[in-house]
Amino acid sequence: MTAPLGSSTTGPADPAVDPTATYAVDPALARRLTSRLIATSGETAQTHAPFTGQPIATLPLSGPDDVVTAFERARAAQRRWASTPLEHRADALLRLHDLVLDRQDDILDLVQWESGKVRKHAFEEVAHVAMTCRYYARTAARHLAPARSLGLFPGLTRADVNRVPKGVVGIISPWNYPFTLALCDGLPALLAGNAVVHKPDSQTPLAALLGTELLEEAGFPADLWQPVYGAGSVVGTAIIDHADHVCFTGSTATGRLVAERAARRLIGCSLELGGKNPMLVLRDASVDRAAEGAVRACFSSAGQLCVSMERLYVADQIYDRFVERFLRRIEALRLSTALDFTGDMGSLVSQAQLDTVVRHVDDADAKGARVLTGGRPRPDVGPLFYEPTVLEGVTPDMTCFADETFGPVVSLYRFGDEADAVARANEGAYGLNASIYTRDGARGRALARRIRCGTVNVNEGYAAAFGSVDGPMGGMRESGLGRRQGAEGVHRYTESQTVATQRGLPIAPAYGIGDAAYARLMTGSLRLLKRIRRP
Numbered sequence: 001m002t003a004p005l006g007s008s009t010t011g012p013a014d015p016a017v018d019p020t021a022t023y024a025v026d027p028a029l030a031r032r033l034t035s036r037l038i039a040t041s042g043e044t045a046q047t048h049a050p051f052t053g054q055p056i057a058t059l060p061l062s063g064p065d066d067v068v069t070a071f072e073r074a075r076a077a078q079r080r081w082a083s084t085p086l087e088h089r090a091d092a093l094l095r096l097h098d099l100v101l102d103r104q105d106d107i108l109d110l111v112q113w114e115s116g117k118v119r120k121h122a123f124e125e126v127a128h129v130a131m132t133c134r135y136y137a138r139t140a141a142r143h144l145a146p147a148r149s150l151g152l153f154p155g156l157t158r159a160d161v162n163r164v165p166k167g168v169v170g171i172i173s174p175w176n177y178p179f180t181l182a183l184c185d186g187l188p189a190l191l192a193g194n195a196v197v198h199k200p201d202s203q204t205p206l207a208a209l210l211g212t213e214l215l216e217e218a219g220f221p222a223d224l225w226q227p228v229y230g231a232g233s234v235v236g237t238a239i240i241d242h243a244d245h246v247c248f249t250g251s252t253a254t255g256r257l258v259a260e261r262a263a264r265r266l267i268g269c270s271l272e273l274g275g276k277n278p279m280l281v282l283r284d285a286s287v288d289r290a291a292e293g294a295v296r297a298c299f300s301s302a303g304q305l306c307v308s309m310e311r312l313y314v315a316d317q318i319y320d321r322f323v324e325r326f327l328r329r330i331e332a333l334r335l336s337t338a339l340d341f342t343g344d345m346g347s348l349v350s351q352a353q354l355d356t357v358v359r360h361v362d363d364a365d366a367k368g369a370r371v372l373t374g375g376r377p378r379p380d381v382g383p384l385f386y387e388p389t390v391l392e393g394v395t396p397d398m399t400c401f402a403d404e405t406f407g408p409v410v411s412l413y414r415f416g417d418e419a420d421a422v423a424r425a426n427e428g429a430y431g432l433n434a435s436i437y438t439r440d441g442a443r444g445r446a447l448a449r450r451i452r453c454g455t456v457n458v459n460e461g462y463a464a465a466f467g468s469v470d471g472p473m474g475g476m477r478e479s480g481l482g483r484r485q486g487a488e489g490v491h492r493y494t495e496s497q498t499v500a501t502q503r504g505l506p507i508a509p510a511y512g513i514g515d516a517a518y519a520r521l522m523t524g525s526l527r528l529l530k531r532i533r534r535p
Contacts, residue, residue: 050116116347165193170243178204270482275432297461431476
C-alpha cells in the first residue's frame with residue numbers, strides 16, 4: 001500500500017496534503033482474514049477508508065443460518081474448553097499479550113485504515129488489549145477459582161462457591177475502537193471457560209478479524225471464537241436469540257432493543273451506551289494541565305469515544321485563562337491522514353457521523369452560540385474531516401446541549417459555585433464518564449462521589465479509569481448496564497454456584513429432640529452467633 005504523508009493544522013490547508021494517496025489492504029491479507037467468517041448468503045459488502053473514501057475490502061455477508069452454525073461450532077468447542085485447567089487458559093492470554101505487542105504495526109495500520117483515527121489514538125487499542133490480557137491472566141485464580149464461603153454453623157457446614165461458565169457469549173462491537181472493543185469484552189469470557197460468537201461493526205471488520213487470527217496463534221482453540229458479519233438487524237438479532245449472555249457497545253437506542261430482546265429469553269446482557277460527558281475545572285486547578293488534558297479528553301479519536309468530554313464547566317476565577325490556553329492548544333493540532341505518529345486528530349468514520357456534527361454545530365450557531373474555534377468541515381484534508389470545535393453560549397434549546405454529538409465538538413460553560421457545577425454535570429439522562437481537575441486530589445475524589453457517572457477521572461479525562469483494568473467501567477442511568485473490567489468484567493460471564501456440605505449433625509431435630517425443643521436450641525444458637533460477631 002501507499003500511505004499519505006500529509007497533515008494539516010486546524011488553520012489553512014497544508015499544501016503537503018496528497019489527495020491522490022491511496023489506502024489498499026494487501027489482497028492476500030484481506031482474503032486470509034475474511035475467510036475466517038461464517039458467511040454463506042452469497043451477498044457481499046464493501047468497506048471504505050474514512051481518510052480517502054477509497055474501498056478497503058469486500059466481505060461476504062452472514063445470514064441467520066450462519067449464526068446458527070457459528071453457535072453450534074462454538075458450543076462444541078466450549079464444552080472442551082471449559083474442562084481446560086484455568087492456568088492453561090491464563091497462559092494463552094499471556095501469549096496473546098506478547099503477540100499483540102509484537103504485531104502492533106499490522107494492527108495499527110488496520111485500525112487507521114478502517115476507523116480514520118491517527119496512530120497515537122490507534123495505539124490506545126493495542127495497549128488496552130495487552131493490559132487486559134495481562135490483568136486477567138494474572139488474576140484468574142482470584143476471580144474464578146472455587147472460593148470458601150461462610151457456612152451456616154461453624155465447623156459443621158462448609159460452603160464453597162464455584163464460577164460456572166455461562167456457555168456461549170454473544171458480542172456485538174462498535175466501529176470507534178474496532179480492535180480493543182472487539183477483543184477486550186471477550187477475553188474474560190474465554191478465561192471463564194466460555195466461547196464467543198462475535199459480530200464486528202460493518203465498517204470496521206478487518207481489525208477484529210486480525211484479533212481472531214491472533215487468538216488462534218496464542219493457542220486458543222480454532223472454533224472457540226466465531227466471527228460473523230452483517231447488518232445488526234439480521235446478524236445482531238440472531239446472536240441475541242442464541243447467546244447465553246450478550247455484550248453490546250453502542251447507542252442507547254439500540255441498547256434498549258438489545259435489552260428487551262435479551263429479557264424475553266431471560267438471559268443477561270452487558271450494555272455500554274451513550275454519554276454526554278462533563279469535565280469540571282475547579283478554581284484551584286493547574287490551568288495548563290487542565291487545558292492539555294481537556295484537548296485529549298475532547299478530541300481523541302476525533303471525539304468518537306464514548307467516554308470523551310462534550311461539556312466543560314470551568315470556574316469563573318480561571319475561565320478566561322483556561323479558554324485562552326485551551327484554544328491555543330486546539331489551534332495547533334495537526335489534522336492528519338498519515339500512517340505514522342505525526343498526526344494529532346484524524347477523520348470521522350462515516351458520512352453519517354459528519355452529518356451529525358455539521359447539524360449540531362450549525363444548529364447551535366443559528367441559535368446564538370459562539371464558535372470560538374473550528375466549526376467547519378475540512379475536505380482539503382479528507383472527505384470526512386471536521387475541525388476540532390469549541391462552542392460558547394450553548395443553551396437548552398440547541399440540539400448539542402443534551403444530545404450526544406460523538407464528534408470533535410465541546411461546549412464551554414462558566415460556574416461560580418461548585419454545587420451548581422455538580423448539579424449541571426448531573427443533568428440529562430446519561431451517566432458514563434466525568435472528569436475533575438483540581439490540585440487537591442482528596443477534594444476531587446470527594447466531589448466525584450456526587451457525580452452520577454460510572455467512572456470519574458481526577459486530573460485526567462478518561463485514560464486513568466480506562467487503563468485501570470482492575471476497576472469496573474460502565475455507565476449509570478441511560479449509559480448502560482453492567483461493567484467491563486475488574487471482577488465484574490469476568491463474573492458477568494459466569495453463574496455462581498454454591499455447594500454446601502453438612503458434617504455431623506443434620507439441620508433438623510436429632511437424637512429424639514422435638515420440634516419445639518429444636519426451635520429453642522436454634523434460637524439460642526442464633527443469639528450466640530450474633531454475640532460472637534459472626535456475620
